[in-house]
Amino acid sequence: MRYKKMIIDVVNDTSNITLSTDDYENTYTQRPETYIVPILFAFIFIIGTVGNGSLVMIFFKHKNMINVPNIYILSLALGDLLLIVTCIPFTSTVYTVPSWPYGQVICKVSEATKDISIGVSVYTLTALSADRFFAIVDPMRKLHSTLGGRRATKFTVSVAVSIWCLAVICALPAAKFSYVRQFQVDNVTLFEACYPYPEELGPLYPQAVVLVKFLVYYAVPLFVISCFYVMMARHLIRSTKNIPGVVQGQLRQIRARKKVARTVLAFVLVFAICFLPHHVFMLWFYINPRSTDEYNTFWHVLRMIGFCLYFSNSCINPIALYLVSGTFRKHFDKQLFWWFVKSxxxxxxxxxxxxxxxxxxxxxxxxxxxxxxxxxxxxxxxxxxxxxxxxxxxxxxxxxxxxxx
CATH class of the missing domain: 1.20.5 (Single alpha-helices involved in coiled-coils or other helix-helix interfaces)
Incomplete structure (x- = not known):
């Protein structure tokens, strides 16, 4: 088969070599990702809905678990649920149908939801890391705020609400400029796709948006989180010399806070791994002027891996929490396996x-x-x-x- 032109739609992750509409549809149905990706997204949807939904139910049923770090974890679960419900069912069908079938409203909602969810995730992880840093480095201050009770809880809720507001503001460009774009060859419409970069803003707009998202949603927050954990590690190493003089109650508090810090670190590592391939591919494709000519099997596979990991992050957090936290593991077992676990x-x-x-x-x-x-x-x-x-x-x-x- 001879191909006249190659069109790569990065946002919807479709790589299509086309000569005509029939050739495009035939090529589309012959790709393995057309069948693999929807299956993976079905697992992501089921696991993410059950995991995050159970996590939210645990907090609502057990009011005694509402504390400073758990408020942030609840915010993470709500952000993941938002992405799973409003985005994954529509985005997954990009690989099962040739064109975007849901119209412009769903397109705008889907693109905006992705930005809101990733913003809530990364900013909440940053706030959690800061909270763990002050809890370990300045425990007396943390203990004082804990004794404050309602004051500490209100402050944490205010921070979580502010994070959501900031994420919504950052998602406004996607909500405003996303539209259903027609991709044509020789005045023949081959397919329609949900696209967040309007053509009238020029070729520099996609480059600027991709670079800003990499900095605001990935590089800068992870750098701040890394600084908190480096300082936290230095403090723990220095404090080991003074452990014999510390009373037993303070040692238990330090161990509990270190355990929560390890849980937050697991969330951060999961986030960094899930979003790195996506950002690498987007930066390469939009900033490299020869990306279309250099596109090969390696970049195609990396794009597919990044696309799947990008959305799988919404279902991994409950799994990570189940593995690292014994308290949440007991509640998860009771919530999900009530017929098997002894009450x-x-x-x-x-x-x-x-x-x-x-x-x-x-x-x-x-x-x-x-x-x-x-x-x-x-x-x-x-x-x-x-x-x-x-x-x-x-x-x-x-x-x-x-x-x-």
């Missing part, structure tokens, strides 16, 4: 029953000891009075001698 309520009732029986036995023993002591005193008093007064009447009842004077 803690039954254990509590059993334990309470045992304690009740045990306490009842102890109370009974105390009563018997008190009665025995009382009877012994009575017998001693009777014995003394018998000596003093021989007319004392002795009454035996229940194996005990009771003196009636």
């Amino acid at each position: 803690p309520t039954a254990d509590i009732k059993s334990q309470n029953g045992y304690m009740h029986r045990k306490n009842g036995t102890r109370n009974k023993d105390r009563i018997m000891i008190h009665e025995s002591s009382t009877m012994a005193n009575i017998r001693m008093s009777t014995f003394k009075r018998t000596i003093e007064n021989t007319t004392t009447t002795i009454l035996t009842y229940g194996g005990q001698d009771i003196a009636l004077i």
Whole structure:
């Protein structure tokens, strides 16, 4: 088959070599990603919905788990759910249908949702890293804010709401400029795609947007997070010299905060790995003037991997939390495998029953000891009075001698 022109649609991740509409559709159906990607996205949708939905339900059912780091984790879960519900069902069909079939409104919503979700994720991870840094480096200040209770919670909620507002503001260009673009060859429309870069803004606009997104959504936040963790590591190394003089309660607090810091670090590493291939390909394609001519199998595979990892990040966070946090693991097991996991309520009732029986036995023993002591005193008093007064009447009842004077 001879091909006259190659059109690469990066935003919707379709690489199409076309001569006519029939040739385009035939090439489209022959690609393996046309069948592989929708299957992967189905798993992402199911796992992400169940995982993040269960995480949100855990927080709503267990109010005692609402603390500073968990508020940020809840915000992450809500951002991932937003992406999964409003974007993944539509974006996944790019590989199953030749053209965008959902119209301009869904196009704008889908592109804006991607930016909102990634903004919420990366800015929340930055806030979590800062929170862990101050919790470990300045524990007395953190303990004081924790004792404040409502004040610390209100401040954290305000930060989370501000993050969402900032993410929405950053997504406004995608919501405004995204449109359904027609790709044509010789005045023949081959396909339509959801495209966030309007042609009237010129070729420099896509380059500027890709570079700004890389800096604002990836490089700068990860650099800030890295600085927090480097300073945190330096503090922990220095503080090991003073551990013998630290009281046991403070050691437990330090261990708990280090565990939460490791959980946040796992989230950060997952985010960095999932979004790196996508940003590398976008920068190469839009900034490199010869990218269309140099496009080969390597860049095609990298583009596909980046596309899949970009959306898989929305379902990996609950899995990472399940693996690194024993507390959340117990709640996840109870939430998802309630028919298999033994209910803690039954254990509590059993334990309470045992304690009740045990306490009842102890109370009974105390009563018997008190009665025995009382009877012994009575017998001693009777014995003394018998000596003093021989007319004392002795009454035996229940194996005990009771003196009636």
